Every structure is written in structure tokens, then in C-alpha cells.
Amino acid sequence: MYNNPELIYACKKNDEKAQKFLYEKYKNRLMGLCIRYTGKREEAEDVFQESFIKIFKNIKNVRKPEYLERWMKHLTINTAINHYRRKNKISFDNIYEIDCESNVYENILSDIDSERLLEIIHNMPDGYKIVFQLYVIEGYTHKEIAKLVDISENTSKSQLSRAKAYLKRKLEGLGITKFERYG
Amino acid sequence: MDDNHLNRILKNQLEEFEASPPTEAWNHIHQELKRDRKIAFHQRLSTLIVILSLSATIFLLLRPPVFQDNVTAGTSEKIIKTDGGQDIQKTDPSTDLINQIAEKSDQIEKKNSQPLTVKKQQPRQVKEEQKTLAANRTGNPEKSRPGQFTTGAAADALPTDVNTPGEDISYESRTSEGRIMLKKPDLSLLPHHNKKQVTGVLAPVLQKAPFSQEETVIPKRSNRFELFAMAIPSMFYHNLETNKSDDLIVGNLEDRNPVSGERVGYKTAVGGAFRYRQNLEFSLGVIYGWANESFNFTERTISGYHTTPSDAEGLSFTTRPEFIENDRTVTFNRRELGIQLGAALLLFKGRTIEQSVGGNIAVHRNLENNARTDFETEDIGLRNYFSYLSVFYKMDYRLSRRFDLTIQPTFNYASFINENETSPVYIKPNNLSLNFGLTYHL
Numbered sequence: 001m002y003n004n005p006e007l008i009y010a011c012k013k014n015d016e017k018a019q020k021f022l023y024e025k026y027k028n029r030l031m032g033l034c035i036r037y038t039g040k041r042e043e044a045e046d047v048f049q050e051s052f053i054k055i056f057k058n059i060k061n062v063r064k065p066e067y068l069e070r071w072m073k074h075l076t077i078n079t080a081i082n083h084y085r086r087k088n089k090i091s092f093d094n095i096y097e098i099d100c101e102s103n104v105y106e107n108i109l110s111d112i113d114s115e116r117l118l119e120i121i122h123n124m125p126d127g128y129k130i131v132f133q134l135y136v137i138e139g140y141t142h143k144e145i146a147k148l149v150d151i152s153e154n155t156s157k158s159q160l161s162r163a164k165a166y167l168k169r170k171l172e173g174l175g176i177t178k179f180e181r182y183g
Numbered sequence: 184m185d186d187n188h189l190n191r192i193l194k195n196q197l198e199e200f201e202a203s204p205p206t207e208a209w210n211h212i213h214q215e216l217k218r219d220r221k222i223a224f225h226q227r228l229s230t231l232i233v234i235l236s237l238s239a240t241i242f243l244l245l246r247p248p249v250f251q252d253n254v255t256a257g258t259s260e261k262i263i264k265t266d267g268g269q270d271i272q273k274t275d276p277s278t279d280l281i282n283q284i285a286e287k288s289d290q291i292e293k294k295n296s297q298p299l300t301v302k303k304q305q306p307r308q309v310k311e312e313q314k315t316l317a318a319n320r321t322g323n324p325e326k327s328r329p330g331q332f333t334t335g336a337a338a339d340a341l342p343t344d345v346n347t348p349g350e351d352i353s354y355e356s357r358t359s360e361g362r363i364m365l366k367k368p369d370l371s372l373l374p375h376h377n378k379k380q381v382t383g384v385l386a387p388v389l390q391k392a393p394f395s396q397e398e399t400v401i402p403k404r405s406n407r408f409e410l411f412a413m414a415i416p417s418m419f420y421h422n423l424e425t426n427k428s429d430d431l432i433v434g435n436l437e438d439r440n441p442v443s444g445e446r447v448g449y450k451t452a453v454g455g456a457f458r459y460r461q462n463l464e465f466s467l468g469v470i471y472g473w474a475n476e477s478f479n480f481t482e483r484t485i486s487g488y489h490t491t492p493s494d495a496e497g498l499s500f501t502t503r504p505e506f507i508e509n510d511r512t513v514t515f516n517r518r519e520l521g522i523q524l525g526a527a528l529l530l531f532k533g534r535t536i537e538q539s540v541g542g543n544i545a546v547h548r549n550l551e552n553n554a555r556t557d558f559e560t561e562d563i564g565l566r567n568y569f570s571y572l573s574v575f576y577k578m579d580y581r582l583s584r585r586f587d588l589t590i591q592p593t594f595n596y597a598s599f600i601n602e603n604e605t606s607p608v609y610i611k612p613n614n615l616s617l618n619f620g621l622t623y624h625l
Contacts, residue, residue: 014220016213023209028201035202048204052212057219086510114196121197136190137197167189 004065011059019056026069027052030076036133037080039122047083051076077138081149084126120170128163135160222475226444229416236416236619240590243536243580407458411468411589413620415450418442422597422611423480448474450616452523462529470521470545474612477514483507517612521547527577535581543573543593569611571595579622591618 002010002021010018030051034044055072062071121129130149134140135156140148142156149156418441439445454468483506493501527541548568575593582588597611 014216019213019216020209023212027204027208029199031202031204032200036197036200044202045205045208049208049211049215052208053215053219056212056216082510114200117193117196118200133197137194139194164189 004068008062008065033076047080051079124166127159131156131159132163229447232416236617408625409456409622411622413452413618415616415618417448417614417616418446419448419612419614464527466525468523470523472519474517479512482509482511518550519547521545537579539577545571569597569599571597585624587622589620589622593618
């Protein structure tokens with residue numbers, strides 16, 4: 001067992017046991033993060049591997065061991081965004097018409113599990129999806145998002161607003177209108 | 184709907200979302216890290232080799248071209264020892280050569296048995312040096328007239344230890360068979376050695392010196408055939424060329440430091456050379472090269488065409504292509520085997536250093552072609568056959584009678600011979616290399 005400073009020190013020295021330990025400790029969380037940002041498992045696996053390689057190569061740059069996990073998540077998100085840029089060129093300009101599927105009308109939010117929510121998020125246009133996750137789930141500010149994704153703060157705000165509208169319509173399409181009941 | 188509440192629910196549900204990676208992911212990561220460590224090791228090694236080679240080059244270039252003991256020590260053959268300049272003792276005799284050297288030593292002995300004078304036909308340099316030395320010591324320049332020794336104050340001022348034993352001055356004389364090396368001249372061996380006579384033999388490097396302790400003869404080389412073996416660390420400056428039969432355009436290549444370790448590859452060469460004329464040499468060799476590399480580039484593909492009317496009536500239109508840009512990575516392991524033919528022109532031939540310039544033409548075959556991109560499955564191409572056109576500067580430093588140290592910075596320009604139509608991009612492995620190795624004279 002390692003604590004964070006020991007783990008970082010050993011990984012800096014290319015200690016394979018420590019690297020494996022770090023990998024085992026964080027692999028599920030980071031894989032979940034990759035799936036959230038890429039939407040497809042195959043792409044998520046690529047981003048996951050690329051992220052871990054970057055983590056091991058750059059772990060020498062971690063100054064505060066207590067923020068190790070945060071740093072790893074940030075690096076993984078960066079890798080995912082770069083992956084998007086390479087693959088799809090993120091569009092922040094187009095306003096998509098939203099096609100709400102309304103087959104299921106169950107009026108309980110608890111029926112929406114994480115994977116269903118993820119599916120809805122993944123169906124969002126790329127710009128919405130990235131800004132929405134960075135703001136709502138990761139807790140980044142618009143200023144930080146603007147810097148990270150290389151857009152203006154106003155674009156970030158408008159993308160978030162559209163993402164929320166999209167999500168609400170999707171949830172309404174599923175019959176979910178009263179989130180406060182289960183808050 | 185309450186936005187904040189919705190946000191909170193989403194955050195709670197998704198923030199800790201976890202998924203299992205594939206079981207083989209760790210193996211891939213581990214292999215990649217091992218590969219990086221290997222590359223880092225090679226980078227450090229190649230940097231060290233380049234630094235050592237450059238240091239050796241600078242050292243050899245700045246070193247004065249004087250034979251040192253260690254140069255002659257390696258050639259034990261044909262050494263003649265004298266005993267006080269009288270009897271000649273021969274070791275490892277080569278009769279003709281020894282006879283000539285013996286004659287030569289007799290002549291020198293005879294010559295040195297006479298008092299040495301400043302003669303009219305002596306080079307002006309000697310006389311000037313005499314004057315300068317005398318003036319420096321006394322501040323009273325005294326002219327040395329032909330046929331007379333320098334005397335008086337100027338003579339007293341002149342150093343009597345000009346040729347004391349152990350002084351680091353070398354002499355040489357040439358015979359038709361080779362060079363005679365003399366060292367540690369000792370003027371006390373002269374039959375009429377005294378201060379005034381010494382004043383007559385100033386500027387000893389211009390004077391035939393008497394034999395002292397030993398002399399070494401380095402016979403000339405045949406200089407016709409030689410064999411070489413080279414190690415060739417190279418810096419690759421790839422040029423990507425698109426296959427013109429598809430719509431793909433390569434945009435920016437990764438902006439990499441010109442001396443980055445990521446550019447390093449290796450080659451080795453062995454072969455032979457033949458000196459056709461005194462200043463012209465031809466060579467033939469076999470080269471094996473390898474490199475593991477990856478680099479990024481921007482690929483532009485035409486996604487469609489945008490047509491707009493170019494006049495008010497709408498009778499003519501302007502069509503512009505629209506592009507999609509993708510950043511891509513190419514990773515490849517290159518193994519190549521080639522044959523090289525070259526010619527070198529001798530520019531300078533000194534006692535220990537020869538300098539040449541020349542060119543090579545080489546044909547290489549790829550032994551391996553497993554280049555891959557990060558997104559697609561098709562190979563990014565190294566064509567099966569390609570050629571190098573090279574220009575080089577070569578410096579040979581004489582280590583011994585048989586061996587030279589060769590240092591040869593070379594620029595290799597790559598061009599293709601055949602095409603692989605399935606490859607969207609071709610890699611031209613231009614490179615700058617620092618060849619260094621040994622040349623053996625047959």
C-alpha cells in the first residue's frame with residue numbers, strides 16, 4: 001500500500017508496482033470519465049490508455065500529492081477534449097433541432113439511471129455535451145471552460161443554456177417534469 | 184423545472200460514474216511506457232555519442248599536426264638506434280631502407296662535424312630570427328654576416344639551451360621510402376659543440392639535426408585500397424508526401440525541435456574504398472538502418488465544395504473546396520538495408536589529417552513496414568524502395584600506419600523509386616547524420 005506522496009515518488013522512479021497500483025486504484029473512475037466524454041466505448045478505451053500514458057509520463061509535475069486525483073481527472077478531460085478536436089472538430093455554432101423521443105412516459109425520475117442519463121448527454125451536440133459536463137458535473141467556471149476548450153465565456157454560457165434546454169426537453173419527452181419531488 | 188436541482192441530481196448520478204476498462208489495457212499502457220523508456224535511453228545514448236564525436240572532431244582539428252611519441256609508438260617496425268651518433272644499431276631490418284637511412288645518417292654526421300655557420304644561402308627566416316632573438320636579449324641588434332659566427336654581446340645573450348635534451352622539438356627528413364622521425368635532439372653530440380657554435384644553429388626546426396637517441400621510420404601506405412566500418416547516428420527530418428491519387432492533403436507537420444532526441448535513428452555501414460587517383464577515391468558499401476518514431480501532422484480532407492454566384496445575374500459561379508482538418512499521429516518502426524556507391528575528392532592532405540568532400544548514391548529497401556496511424560488501419564507508407572542522395576565532408580585522422588579514425592558529417596536526401604498506391608501518405612526520411620568509424624588501409 002502506498003499513500004499519495006509515496007505513490008507519486010515511486011511512479012516518478014518508474015516503479016512498475018507503483019504504476020500498477022495507481023492504475024488499479026483509479027482505472028474505473030477514469031474509464032467512467034472517458035465514457036462520459038466520448039460516448040463510445042471504443043473511443044473511451046483509446047482516450048483511457050492515452051490518458052494513463054500521459055499520467056505516468058507527467059506525474060513528475062504533480063506538486064501537491066493531495067490533488068493527485070483531481071490532476072488525473074483534469075488530464076483525462078483534456079485528453080478527451082483533444083480527442084474530440086482531432087476526430088470531430090467540435091462545433092459550437094450550429095443550433096440543432098432536437099428530436100425528442102417520447103415512447104416512454106414514466107413519471108418517476110428514479111427510473112432514469114446513470115447510463116440512461118449518459119445516453120441523453122451523449123446524444124447532445126458535441127459543444128453542448130462538453131460544456132454541460134464541465135460546468136455541471138466537473139464544476140468548472142465559464143472562465144475555466146473558455147480557456148480549456150478555447151472558446152469565449154459567452155459561447156460557453158450559451159452552450160450551457162442550450163444544453164440545459166435540450167436536456168429538459170429530453171426528460172420531458174420521457175415524462176419527467178417534476179425533479180423536486182425526489183430532491 | 185428547478186435548474187439547480189436538476190444539476191445536483193445529474194452531478195450526483197454522473198460524477199462517480201465508473202466503468203471497467205478492458206483487461207488488456209494495462210498491458211498496452213505498460214508496453215508503451217517500456218517503449219518510451221527505451222527511446223529515452225537511446226536518445227541519451229545518441230546525444231552522448233554526438234557530443235563525444237563533436238568533441239573528438241574539435242580536438243583533432245585544433246591539435247597541431249606534429250608527430251607525437253604515441254603516434255610513432257604503434258609502429259615498432261623499422262626502428263634504428265644510434266649510439267651517440269656513431270654506430271647504427273638496426274632492429275627489424277629492411278635492407279634497402281636501412282642502408283639508405285645509414286647513408287643519410289653518415290651524411291648528417293659528416294655535415295655536423297664541421298662548425299655550423301650562417302651562410303648566405305640560408306633562408307632569410309633564420310637570419311631574421313637570429314636578429315630578433317639577439318635584439319630581444321640585448322636591445323642591441325648585431326648583424327650576422329655570412330661566413331661569421333655571431334659573437335660579442337649578442338652571442339652571450341643567445342640561449343645556450345636551445346637544443347637541450349628533452350626539448351619538445353621534432354625533426355624529420357624524407358627518403359624515397361618513407362619519413363625519418365627524429366626526436367630529442369641533443370647538440371652535445373656534435374663534435375664541436377660550444378656556445379658560439381650553438382649560436383650558429385638557431386631556428387633548429389629548419390636545420391637538419393643530428394641523430395640523438397632513436398629515430399622511427401613510418402613507411403608510406405600503398406593508399407590504394409581500404410576498408411571501413413561506420414556507426415551512423417542520424418537526425419531525421421521527415422517529409423510527408425501525399426498520394427496524389429486521393430483527396431488527402433497534409434497540412435502542418437508537427438513542429439519539432441531540430442535537435443530533438445525524437446528525431447534520432449541509427450545506421451551502420453561497412454564497405455571498401457579504392458583510390459583511383461591521388462585525389463579521387465571511390466567507395467562501395469552496405470548500410471543497415473533502423474528507427475522507431477512517431478510524429479503528428481494535420482491532415483486536410485475535402486469534405487465538399489461551396490458554390491456561390493460570382494456575378495449579379497447568376498450566370499457564373501465560383502466553387503471553393505471545403506476542408507476538414509484532423510490531427511493525426513504516425514508511428515512506425517523502420518528497418519532498411521541499402522547499397523551505397525560514393526566518390527570523394529581529397530581537399531587537403533597533411534601529416535595526420537586528410538580532408539575530403541564527396542557524395543553518395545544509395546538504394547534502400549524497407550525490410551519492415553508496420554507504420555500505423557492512430558485512427559485508421561491502413562498503413563502509412565514507406566515505399567518499398569527508395570534512394571538517398573548524399574553529400575558529405577570527411578576527415579580522416581591517422582591513428583597508425585594501418586588505421587584512420589574517420590568522421591564524416593553527411594546530409595542524406597531521400598527520394599522514391601516505386602509507389603504504393605494504397606498508402607495515403609509517404610514518408611521521405613531525409614536525415615542529417617554524423618558518420619564515424621575506422622578505416623583500415625590494406
